[in-house]
Amino acid sequence: MPSFSIDLAAERIVEKRSQKNFEEVVRCFATGCYRSSIVMLWTVVVCDLVYKLQNLRDMHGDVQADKLLKDVEKKQLDNPSNPEWELYLLNEVVSRTKLLEAAEHIQLQGLQKLRHLSAHPVLTGSDLLFQPSKETARANIRTALEAVLLKPPLFSKKIVPALVADIATNKALLISTGKLKSYLEARYFPNMPDAVELELFRSLWKFCFKLRNVETDAHRDINIVALGVIYERNPAMFRTAMDGDRTYFSDIGPDPQLLETLIHFLAEHQALYGSLNPAAHILLQGCAAGDINLKLKSWFQHQxxxxxxxxxxxxxxxxxxxxxxxxxxxxxxxxxxxxxxxxxxxxxxxxxxxxxxxxxxxxxxxxxxxxxxxxxxxxxxxxxxxxxxxxxxxxxxxxxxxxxxxxxxxxxxxxxxxxxxxxxxxxx
The missing domain is CATH 1.25.40 (Serine Threonine Protein Phosphatase 5, Tetratricopeptide repeat)
Structure with a gap:
């Protein structure tokens, strides 16, 4: 596996303003100014989180993002000289959005502490200023990139409607599984947290196999392809999720069209049949029994x-x-x-x-x-x-x-x- 390249990753930073700010981090790191690189890195992360929230508010009408920005602004105005609002911002982004995994949150909290040590003298220490090593600086730069800077702002709780609306709008161009996969990998999948993937899988399952309305019927075909693409990214994770919530995934109802659609999907992803409960098995068996073409495809029903x-x-x-x-x-x-x-x-x-x-x-x-x-x-x-x-x-x-x-x-x-x-x- 090729080693991680800071320079190559920097070119993929989503927000152009953050990309420009990050150049200072790279220059400090390249010249051995690791303390300065840590201080600037935390600033870039904080600014990028704000940019993402502004994007969600302005471009997608995200009410949660707007409220969080107002809460942060009030906290800053109440005490302009206290940087506590920065850590508050980080913690609230975790609790209100799907942007960060738990491990990433902890790592970024560590970056904030390193930034504090690097920027402020410690009078009780042998050295007044903390000096991070090259390895420490590099590890934190990578964390900041992968956890925040390389992610699009859509990794909020609005990711599901945004993605579904996007592929529905462009389905005339995404005419094959390969094209849709390439599109999703380029636009959504890089650095996507597991929590977001699980939410996408769960929601798309509902749209494909549990709901009948004008919108889901019109876009069921593209949603099923997207569901298959997402599942193939991490089959073990999604099987575990289904095993842990069999009732939700097995509640597919008696609608013949939805059952037929699920049979076609299980024919391609037959391992998922074992994650459905006996009630769902009975419905699927009954649906296939009345149609020889469905029966031919129902190999997943046999040992x-x-x-x-x-x-x-x-x-x-x-x-x-x-x-x-x-x-x-x-x-x-x-x-x-x-x-x-x-x-x-x-x-x-x-x-x-x-x-x-x-x-x-x-x-x-x-x-x-x-x-x-x-x-x-x-x-x-x-x-x-x-x-x-x-x-x-x-x-x-x-x-x-x-x-x-x-x-x-x-x-x-x-x-x-x-x-x-x-x-x-x-x-x-």
Missing amino acids: SFAAHLAALDSETADAFDDVSEESWALLLDESESEGLLQSACQIAIKNYGACLSYDDADKRFGRFVAPMLGKVDATRMTALLKEIDKNSQIYDRRRAKIDHREVVAAASNLSVDTSPYKNFLANV
Whole structure:
């Protein structure tokens, strides 16, 4: 991992006025004036906190920020020569916003004490003025940068509505998961505290899976993508949060659209299913039971992917009539990634072999058989030929001459002998 660079970090300071003020800190540090760098660093931090509050008040109408600024101003006016308002500002920013983690708060309190020692003589000490080491100065500079200066002002309690409104406004431009991820990483994620990420995850979960209104319905698609991007940043942290509040995350209600949306999300992030309670499991199982496409995607409901395929294999052939090409392709891809592709192909072969009409055979070949012909092994190819050869609704149909030429080519590639299958060959 590359070492931390003060110079490179300085270029990323959000507030331009703070960036300018920070240059003095860098100059003092570079010339070995570590005491002066600590004194100026605390001043830069205090000013930056004020700038952030002003930004929240002026640009986002943040009532809490406005009240805190007024409280700080009154405290300063009441006693202009007493710098206690600076520490008051720091402590109130922690209690009223999501800007700082607890550890960062403690570190910045330490910086304030170092600033006091560096600026004021200590008459009882062997040295009147405290002299911080280079390492101490550098550590505090890094803390100030990562805890305050590199963070945008939106890390207040207004972060959720601000982010959601932002991505909703720009969703026409954020047309892919990759673009949205890059946008969030550039604008919001740098130095984002865990508390903010947890609040975002919790709120987006509510917007995606718990609420139905004009606004949430209009922006559910972009919010779901954002939720997935945030979850993938720290899956263990969010699983722990869900495990600690199962009731909130499991209270998803009976709305079919919301349940269907959650099934699609869990298909991509299946570990989260285990963090929902049994009541939510029952609702999700009931929703999937009535739609074969949802059932195909509900592999998270089984102990293993093999168990999921076994459950699908027990379905009747008619149950697969409504399977979409997209859902089947997704199942094949997932089966391949799980090392169980041939088991999925066997389900397709079984359903093709059960055709009761020419029309069934036409549809099922295009939907199930054609997508797997380049994927089956010799054993499954032999099974396919046997199923075709014993069902006249498959081998006697008009399109068999076209469709089964593809089967012949795939069998040849696998060195599978087709000569024993007379009915199959008679109509190729």
